[in-house]
Amino acid sequence: MFSSSTLTLRQPATSFTCSAQAKPEPSNSDNTLSLPTTQPHSDSQPRKPKGSVQLNRWFRARAIRSGRKLDRPGHGSNLSPQIQGLRDLKTQTKDSDPVTGDNEPEVMGGKPIYMVSDGTGWTAEHSVNAALGQFEHCLVDRGCPVNTHLFSGIDDVEMLMEIIKQAAKEGAILVYTLADPSMAESAKQACKLWGIPSTDILGPITEAIASHLGVSPSGLPRGAPGRYFPLSDEYFRRIEAIEFTIKQDDGALPQNLNKADIVLAGVSRTGKTPLSIYLAQKGYKVANVPIVMGVELPKSLFEVHPEKVFGLTINPLVLQTIRKARAKSLGFSEEVRSNYSEMDYVRQELEFAGRTFAQNPVWPVIEVTGKAIEETAAVILRLYHDRKHRCSMPRISKLY
Secondary structure (H helix, E strand, C coil): CCEEEEEECCCCHHHCCCCCCCCCCCCCCCCCECCCCCCCCCCCCCCCCCCCHHHHHHHHHHHHHHCCCCCCECCCCCCCCCHHHHHHHHHHCCCCCCCCCCCCCCCCCCEEEEEEECCCCHHHHHHHHHHHHHHHHHHCCCCCCEEEEEEECCCCHHHHHHHHHHHHHHCCEEEEECCCHHHHHHHHHHHHHHCCCEEECHHHHHHHHHHHHCCCCCCCCCCCCCCCCCCCHHHHHHHHHHHHHHHCHHHCCHHHHHHCCEEEEECCCCCHHHHHHHHHCCCCCEEEEECCCCCCCCHHHHHCCHHHEEEEECCHHHHHHHHHHHHHHHCCCHHHHHHHHCHHHHHHHHHHHHHHHHHCCCCCEEECCCCCHHHHHHHHHHHHHHHHHCCCCCCCCCEC
16 A cells, blocks of 8 residues: 655745755755745855744655755745746756756655645545545555655745655655645646646636636635634534544443434444544444443344444454454453454354344444445445435345
8 A cells, every 4th residue: 555644834924934954055056946035135144944843854854865955945935926936946957957857756665646735635635545546456566656745734835836846856746736826826837847747636626616606716725814614503513423422432321322323333343433433523423332242232222223223244354363463452361362363253253243233134234344434434324314315225134
């Protein structure tokens, strides 16, 4: 599978200076990234790096691994994101240009994918992950390894140019969601000048909706100053759902099962807790009940509406592997391990759970082997809403 490193930048644009904390090259070096500035800077006075410590650390690590010094950006405030400034970048990096220079693009264990956003980066990250799902056939065996890097909160052109320059050095592809049209255009032109493949995720759909509505977009990222969104009823409903779900974890407070929207039942290590939290973040009150061989299930489980209950099952070999790792990490004694992760016990407990599901045929049984939390949640929500709206009732005792 592909590795992922996430970096969040939330410093104000007017007070951020990105630095590799390496000794600057001479002022006449072609490696120096120069951008139009509004304030002169004296070389006789040392500059103190400002902004995100994470970004500085990240650039230092990259410099050490590559064996090259990273250039400092020009120092200035209120940088104008004009294409005229981008054209200067091309000429000022002619000898050490990441694309045309002698240095080969560096691939750190996989082809890099840079995701840049002026917001949280959620849209870019999930879009890239969805696209990478089409390449599982080569990602699993590292046939086409990739490294993803998320840069969120990028609301300054100087920061954007430094990231794009580093992407060019590494031969990365740039995927961006920038609400500000001038920022998006700057990214597009910079990638074009440096020969970086890029994709604008937000721009095309924003333009299409603007044309459909006949209204121009604001160009402001979510959470930008001046944008105010009052907390909605849906927001408080999600918070309430998360609080409820945490209190109901692992069979706690069985008397409250009737208040849940969804009830999950399954043996230990079938992913009930993370699945519950994921569904709760979408606004559903979820309770989960463990099925343990020899332990009587709470009566309230059979008293709630059966269409709320979903059974979870898993392949016994996979379950044994998960349980062995879990028992080792928790330091279980040898006796406890034998009762928890031995194959005979695992099979018996799954058979016990299977008999419980068979006695309650309205409960759908979902096979979670090899499924991501999102995939299992999608199946549950489809069945939940189908039943709620009486759209297409599933067959009784169908294994999903």
